[in-house]
Amino acid sequence: MIRNSILALFILRLFVLPSLLTAQDAGGVKFENKPLKEILDIAKARNKLVFVDCYTTWCGPCRKMANEVFPQKMLGDYMNHAFVSVKIDMEKGEGIGLVKQWDINSYPTYLVLDADGNEKFRMLGYFEPQALIDTLNVKLRNDTPSVLEQRYEAGERTPELIREYIAELSRVNRLNRVETVAEEFCNRRPETLLSDEEAFDIFCTYITNPDNPSFLYVYKHRSEFISKYGAQIGEMLEDRWRMYAKSFYLTDVGTDEFKGYDKLKMDEYENFMKQNGVSKAAEYTMMYKLPASIIMNDKELLFKNLEQSATMAGISQSQFDYACSTLEKSLTEKSEREQLEKIKELRKQLNNSVK
Structure with a gap:
């Protein structure tokens, strides 16, 4: 029995495994596991273009391309003849710098470079093997x-x-x-x-x-x-002043979790708007300051923003009320509660004047 098992294993190694390895070597796109500089040198020596698969580990279409499309022999026959190919994880190693250099904003992105590293064109998303070949042919021609x-x-x-x-x-x-x-x-x-x-x-x-x-x-x-x-141009310009204030929000680099806003830059932006004649500058920044100050858990800052927003018609009543109720839960001193009531009274006066 042992002798038969050994013989079977010998036959497997002698005939079956080599055929599998040969099929693997012959089929599919060959991706070089080298830094980009070396890839460009290889392309120059072989007089070929460079095909770059820009991917991330969390990207579903990237995995589908890697598992189902790039291993296809028909695609390998085409691409191995025309390109030196490389896969680069855009969130690791040299990919971290290249994602900005190449302006990569979605995945998968495929770049075709010349041997000097200049981009000739790019493509996005999932492709079936023949569709990828056809698209590359059209791009290379045009x-x-x-x-x-x-x-x-x-x-x-x-x-x-x-x-x-x-x-x-x-x-x-x-x-x-x-x-x-x-x-x-x-x-x-x-x-x-x-x-x-x-x-x-x-x-x-x-x-x-x-x-x-x-x-x-x-x-x-x-x-x-x-x-x-037309009047819509004035509305568009005001909207862009207002919406740009959101760019001063802060998020955690690792988790992308919202952390509040950059107080110094937000104030600088408000002053910049005032210098350029934006009459609602304070209101535009407050639309973002008020909800952000709730997240920041800064009682003094929330008091300050609530007091300022109480007289701003552009701040919605629901937003104002939510900020008040959030602040109210953290108040322990009688003087603080009295201060909040004064702020609410200011808001009531504003609402009455609008009516």
């Missing part, structure tokens, strides 16, 4: 983003090109690049936004940071823009 980028880098700045280039960048989720291109276009000559409707449409779609020179120009001349484009 190389559309590179053509548009070449025109952009050559100095062309027509609204038509900017819109087309931004649309292509948006399709592959290069959001930082979208912002850069839109800002550069609008900031070059913001005075033309009043006469050029296509250019102004780009401004309305992509310029959301009130610190942007073109935004400040439009806001300064808002009466002219409202006169030409």
